[in-house]
Amino acid sequence: MTQEKEVYYDYLSSKNIKHSKQRENILDVFLNAEEHLTIQELFEIVKKENKNVGVATVYRAMKIFCDAGLADEINLGDGNKRYEHKYNHKIHSHLICVKCGKLIEFCDERMEDIQSDVCSKFNFEPRDRRLQIYGVCEFCKDK
Amino acid sequence: MTQEKEVYYDYLSSKNIKHSKQRENILDVFLNAEEHLTIQELFEIVKKENKNVGVATVYRAMKIFCDAGLADEINLGDGNKRYEHKYNHKIHSHLICVKCGKLIEFCDERMEDIQSDVCSKFNFEPRDRRLQIYGVCEFCKDK
DNA sequence: CTATGTGCAAATGATTTGCAACGCG
DNA sequence: CGCGTTGCAAATCATTTGCACATAG
Numbered sequence: 001m002t003q004e005k006e007v008y009y010d011y012l013s014s015k016n017i018k019h020s021k022q023r024e025n026i027l028d029v030f031l032n033a034e035e036h037l038t039i040q041e042l043f044e045i046v047k048k049e050n051k052n053v054g055v056a057t058v059y060r061a062m063k064i065f066c067d068a069g070l071a072d073e074i075n076l077g078d079g080n081k082r083y084e085h086k087y088n089h090k091i092h093s094h095l096i097c098v099k100c101g102k103l104i105e106f107c108d109e110r111m112e113d114i115q116s117d118v119c120s121k122f123n124f125e126p127r128d129r130r131l132q133i134y135g136v137c138e139f140c141k142d143k
Numbered sequence: 144m145t146q147e148k149e150v151y152y153d154y155l156s157s158k159n160i161k162h163s164k165q166r167e168n169i170l171d172v173f174l175n176a177e178e179h180l181t182i183q184e185l186f187e188i189v190k191k192e193n194k195n196v197g198v199a200t201v202y203r204a205m206k207i208f209c210d211a212g213l214a215d216e217i218n219l220g221d222g223n224k225r226y227e228h229k230y231n232h233k234i235h236s237h238l239i240c241v242k243c244g245k246l247i248e249f250c251d252e253r254m255e256d257i258q259s260d261v262c263s264k265f266n267f268e269p270r271d272r273r274l275q276i277y278g279v280c281e282f283c284k285d286k
Numbered sequence: 287c288t289a290t291g292t293g294c295a296a297a298t299g300a301t302t303t304g305c306a307a308c309g310c311g
Numbered sequence: 312c313g314c315g316t317t318g319c320a321a322a323t324c325a326t327t328t329g330c331a332c333a334t335a336g
Contacts, residue, residue, distance in 0.1 A: 016289095016290090017290080017291090018289085018290055018335050019336090020290090020334085022292070022293095023291085039325080039326085052292090052293070053292085053293080054292070054293045054294065054295095055293095055325095055326085056292080056294080056326085056327075056328085057291080059326065059327075060291085060292090060327095075218050079324095079325090081325090081326095093261075095261065095262070097267075098270065104265055104267070106261050106264075108257050110253060110256070110257055111257065113253070114251050114253055114254065115276055117251070118236075118238065118249050118251060118276070119238070119276065119278070122238060122247055122280075122281065123280075123281035123284070124238050124240075124276070124278050124279070124280055124281065125279040125284055126276050127241065127278045127279070128277040128278070129274070129275070129276045129277065130273070130274070130275045130277075131272070131273070132272065132273045133258055133261070133262065133267070133269050134270050134271045134272065135262065135267050135268045135269040135270045135271070136267070136268040136270070137267055138265065138266035138267065141266070141268055159314095159315085160316090161309085161310055161311075162310070162311090163309085163310080163317080164309095165317070165318095166316085182300085182301085183300090195317090195318070196318080198300095198301085198318095199301085199317080199318070199319080200316080200317060200318075202300095202301065202302075222299095222300090222326095223300090224301095
């Protein structure tokens with residue numbers, strides 16, 4: 001069993017939440033997705049395997065996965081919430097192309113220094129962080 | 144006349160957009176606001192001075208101000224879009240308290256280095272940047 | 287058996303749009 | 312006068328919620 005599933009089952013028992021086929025389907029689709037999908041996109045994929053699933057269930061499930069620490073909401077500025085994997089992933093940052101919407105992830109260890117400096121300055125206890133750089137990617141630049 | 148207004152009038156003429164009393168009211172409220180207001184908040188304030196204004200006009204106006212480079216949308220994660228001043232402001236970052244919603248702005252020059260390094264690595268042309276650090280502020284920590 | 291989960295449809299809330307009237311230039 | 316702008320209400324879109332039924336433990 002994957003570590004993510006372990007985290008999920010632990011979370012379920014710690015919160016007295018029952019298992020369900022639908023939520024399990026949704027989790028599998030989410031965990032196997034390479035990209036950052038919207039609720040609608042997750043819903044379309046899940047529906048292919050299990051025709052009787054409502055969007056509401058996808059909303060409810062993603063909320064649980066976020067609480068469990070497996071997923072994280074991100075907002076790329078196109079007006080749609082998307083979800084990314086959180087468990088066991090380093091905090092990373094995003095380059096977002098404003099022309100084609102392409103997303104590049106990166107990680108720079110200097111961010112940690114900046115965060116700890118500014119947080120101690122303001123006596124702030126950090127929990128999470130997001131960095132997005134908007135611009136034009138190499139392919140769109142040439143056009 | 145403030146620099147912001149100059150930018151605004153220049154933008155209007157460059158795009159063949161007419162002046163209007165309502166939009167001018169909205170711009171004044173936006174420019175005088177210390178905090179990052181939502182559309183609804185801007186709307187409430189404008190309505191006090193000019194009873195006959197519709198929300199739609201506020202939406203349309205803020206879109207123009209963003210295009211003109213005077214305003215910027217920000218999303219603090221509470222589900223509400225807010226607007227901040229953009230013209231002549233250094234790119235800054237936000238500490239956001241997840242308990243009380245308080246917003247602290249800061250600016251760290253090391254961000255520029257990180258941005259230029261990662262952008263040259265991916266051949267990416269940066270235009271704008273956002274950094275949000277979520278956590279608990281000094282006042283909420285003690286509770 | 288009992289509490290929780292589900293699908294559906296209706297409710298909500300934010301934002302957009304169509305339209306006839308209005309007003310800037 | 313002519314075209315962009317406005318307020319209003321209706322339309323749209325994402326998300327949430329109430330409820331009767333299904334199901335896990």
